[in-house]
Amino acid sequence: MRAIRLDELSSEQLSELDQLYHTSPDPRVRIRALMILLSAERHLVAAEIAALVRQHEETVRRWFARYAAEGICGLADAPRSGTPPKVTPAYRQRLLELVRRRPRALGLPFSLWTAARLADALAEETGLRMSVPSVQRLLRAGGMALSRPQHTITSPDPDYALKKRRLKTPAMT
Incomplete structure (x- = not known):
């Protein structure tokens, strides 16, 4: 396949991408911004970037095309079909x-x-x-789990502990 590179980016576009790379909470968006930055700053081609970010070369090419068409907004995930999650x-x-x-x-x-x-x-x-x-x-x-209840038997009898110990030790005859 032929090498694909992005056109030269302005300093404003580079700073916008750098800002997105450092502040986005979504790791997928950060990787996409990194792909564009590697192409613009290091002049790497899609195949070289794919090896660095551990993505397929065709994936890198698609993100290049989407960035060229939509700009920085194109690096975010597109809305997905289906019902929204029930749990808020x-x-x-x-x-x-x-x-x-x-x-x-x-x-x-x-x-x-x-x-x-x-x-x-x-x-x-x-x-x-x-x-x-x-x-x-x-x-x-949420970092929690329910465990099975531990059932214990207690008694209000003041001699309960003594009687319980007697039951546990074998009787010597």
């Missing part, structure tokens, strides 16, 4: 707030959260019904 940042935040509170403190008739109970409570509160695996996935993304 507010829903995620409320889920994490809810799981950090004890259910009894909220007036609920149970002591421990399960993913199903969280899903029910949030569906009642927000009107959005999420599946149990979705709630678990959202919790993991």
Whole structure:
């Protein structure tokens, strides 16, 4: 294939690309800005840039063409088809707030959260019904996970600890 290079860019365009490269929170946009900067400043061709950024040569060529046609705005992802995500940042935040509170403190008739109970409570509160695996996935993304409850048996009997120890040690006869 023939080598493709971009036309000379003005200093304003270069500073705009440099700004985008250093401030964009999206790593894909940063890589695209880097592709254009490598071509403009280092005079590298698409094949050389592809090896540096670990992308296919044809991908680099497409981003060159899109930048040439649309400018810096062309480096962002195009809108995608399909339904938008149901879960909003507010829903995620409320889920994490809810799981950090004890259910009894909220007036609920149970002591421990399960993913199903969280899903029910949030569906009642927000009107959005999420599946149990979705709630678990959202919790993991928030750095939390529900574990199985550890059941312990206790007694108000003051001699309970002594009696429990006697049951655990084998009787000598």
